[in-house]
Amino acid sequence: MPMRQILVTSALPYANGQIHIGHLVEYIQTDIWVRFQRMRGHEVHYVGADDTHGTPIMLRAEKEGITPKELIANVWKEHKRDFDNFLVSFDNYYSTDSAENKILSEEIYIKLRDAGLIEKRAIEQAYDPVKEMFLPDRFIKGECPKCGAKDQYGDSCEKCGATYAPTDLKNPFSVVSGATPIRKVSDHYFFKLSDPRCEKFLRDWTQVKTPLQAEARNKMKEWVGEPGESQLGDWDISRDAPYFGFEIPDAPGKYFYVWLDAPIGYYASFLNLCQQKGLDFNEWTKPDTTTEQYHFIGKDILYFHTLFWPATLHFSGYRTPTNVFAHGFLTVDGEKMSKSRGTFITAHSVIECGLNPEWLRYYFAAKLNASMEDLDLNLQDFTARVNSDLLGKYINIASRSAGFLVKRFGGIVDDAAMSHPLLGQLADAKDEIADLYETREYAKALRRVMELADLVNGFVDSNKPWEIAKDPSKEQELQTICSITLEAFRRLTLYLKPVVPNVAAGVEKFFNISPMSWEDVNKSLSSKQAINPYQHLMTRIDPVMIEKLIEANQQ
Template identity: 50%
Template sequence: MRRPWRRARGANSPRLQAVLPDRPRSAERLPLRLTSPKQSAFRAPRGPEDSEETVTKTLVTSALPYANGSIHLGHLVEYIQTDIYVRFLRSCGEEVIYICADDTHGTPIEIKAQQMGISPERLVEGIGAEHRKDFADFGVSFDHYDSTNSPENREYAVMIFERLKAGGYVEKRPLELTYCEKDKRFLPDRFVRGTCPKCGAGDQYGDVCEKCGTTYAPTELVDPRCAICGSAPLRRDSEHYFFKLGEFTEFLKEWAAGEGTLDPAVRKNLLGGWLGTGLADWCISRDGPYFGFEIPGEQNKYFYVWLDAPIGYISSTERYLKAKGGSQTALAYWDERAEARIVHFIGKDILNFHALFWPAVLKGAGLKRPDKIAVHGMLTVNGEKMSKARGTFINARQYLELLDPSYLRYFYAANLGPSPEDLDLSLSEFRLKVNAELVNNLGNLCNRALSILATKLGGKLSGERDQALIDDALATVPVVRAAFAKLEYRNALRAVVELGERANKFVQDSKPWEKVASAPEQARRDLS
């Protein structure tokens, strides 16, 4: 049972409070004794020629959340979407592991820890514990959740870097960068603020204007200043490593065109966008001070977070296999010849890293590329970006203080498809959909049937059942299975809801509650 609903202490979410769904009837644990062994409806029958060795191993990942803040409802779109897919594969009898980790490196974490007067390690440890609890309370069923700040991730980052160097895909050359004399550090683009050179908007980042969308170099900003101390920065040269991404253009075109690798809309944008206009070399190193892995043989040079972060998929796989025991390494999944399927779930805001940089790095290092990248859109609330000022920027914990997580899981699933269109959390629609479909249809069906069976009919099912309704349900199974396999969750749930409506009509028409005393076996048959 969930805790009683109550107003969250300190939760700035008045609009969420205002749309609480109707509270469903209390449902006790029902001691039903099934007459046949429990079996997944989605599990395909296996013939004598099938064996565990013939089952394809699947590794599923969600993007690694950055370890400098709390999980919010926008993050949860992806983790709920991934978790549903993983649960579907498990219900089909597939051998699947679900891996994730906190992305723990970079300047923002290093500076935030400094401002808090603690070490970066302590900061990411605390954030990691918070993330794990939030995900667990939303029912996200990771097989392993790790951190990119691990010895294994350092080892794989160095291994991949050395392989890329040996293959001639990395070169070192000088780069002009923004430098703060007062803070004694080179500044990432996001730590330079100034006036947009195109539209004149003030207080914009050093790489993109949030008002007009123009991208530019920090040197183009008007009146630039350090975002840490506010002083005017200088320009200095520094030696850095570059990954020759452009050399992988033809490979990436072929990979992106692969059947099932990307949604058609995503593939079209990728081929017509970045891959169509040419790929520039990618700087994969950063100057210290920096929280991350030092580059071997260098002084005060570190791997850029977007090099070691996706490598966290590999190191987390390794740590999962180590925890299980045995002799397998991550290469059981990530070796170029591995007979495994790798599926990444990501948001469209990080598509370029996962669909360009990451496959190219894996190719250059002789490792397996992802078989599928599922890309989702962004979350809006009432048709607008989440906003603290409007009370619609809602953290996972704030939501959990008010509502059952199954409501949000259901709403997201009922609106998700395979394409990267944005998902709108309309609070009025949220209430209507949860009440009408989850509570009054599916929840009510289970409650009205199981409560009578458990309390008045001894908790036993009948060996005889209405075959027409059973055939209807069985005919729905392949429809639902096909929809889940294609990530068409909304279609899968629509089929389930329609089946629930037909089942509720059957119960209403048969009125088993009127037969309990006079014809208990007929009532049991109707409810079974």
């Protein structure tokens, strides 16, 4: 197959809190896809960054008695630690508070301005009379003007998905002081999404050119409408001082709204990587490039990534995303994550409580598909599924045969055994499983792998190597059965490698083989290379560990 050049991002976590297991759904989903593409031999660059600007950062730093830059440096280390622990294989993990992002943000803004898509207007804003500051969207709460849901933020409703101006909220209050905001006039800068050029572009991009998920396309159709029926409003891309961020060129005291420079942070991180690796940034990001660009996000930020972001890119002379993949929210035991119940689980606590991060990678993968539906982490099912699938069905295969081959045959496989029909069955599933990974249907991919594992276990059960080992006259038969079993285990490992890369690395070491690519399913173990003595690759989940995890996260 021709080699693809693929740029991949996950949404940027905000530098004002810890990474929790809800976040990990997205990073694990992305990482599995990235690792699969790398196994296929494509050139893949997976970049991310901390989203570092805005009033929340400024206020938290003030509360902690440190500068915003000190705060974001501390949080970056924590976030990077958590991503590393969960084997999220970023090629570059950066910060939106970077020189590259400042340059790109200013350049893009100026191009939009010169295209006639930026307009300055005097607007009324919510102002906290106690704190004496204009309030950003997320520091005002009230009732949604569309559906009436209470306790919603000033920019969008988590219940109905509507977006609106903070001044549209009913019964608003300041999150900073609790005071009722007053209205004050200030000059702001708007990206004119209502411009006919933007409407036409976004209608075409979301409804025709881009293979968005059906749910996403339908949601965007509500906004872009038919010609003459667009619901797109102009986008306020400025904020007043005091604010931690980038000052807008030629507009003293005005700063880029975080949602303007945060997605540009994808490109800033990639630009930084290009500088490190000698890649041509322009070749990857120009409008007529043959490269691919994919964004993995939560469905709550779909609006920003399928309307604002592609319009920003298109009208500033950059390529637009090949696609945007949105996922649903995570619940725990069927309910929203809760600090009081101990189910608002931080990534670090999972590691601190001794859980293997690949357990969670496998479980999330076993629940993920290509839709935007929510997924549930049922803690009892988590324990049972991991112990049954990964330990009982998969790992157990190697432990049942490796000892015989090492002790009786010096770790040498029988080459003639590699043409056994069972191994052909495993190899024949290669394209089917590849298609499922490619289309992010991980749950179906893993179900197929476990069906194959059942076949292998059936082969072992029917041939009973532990019985054959008792008969000295059946040495050749024993070597053949163990060779078939271990080669089958290698092929299963290859299919699972994007999900459990550490286990796969352990298997590669066990078999004395190079890191496996996808096409290596058609190769086989060889008598020219002895396998090593088997060492345990994974332990079972002890339910006591889950109890400890809940206790560690309870408030």
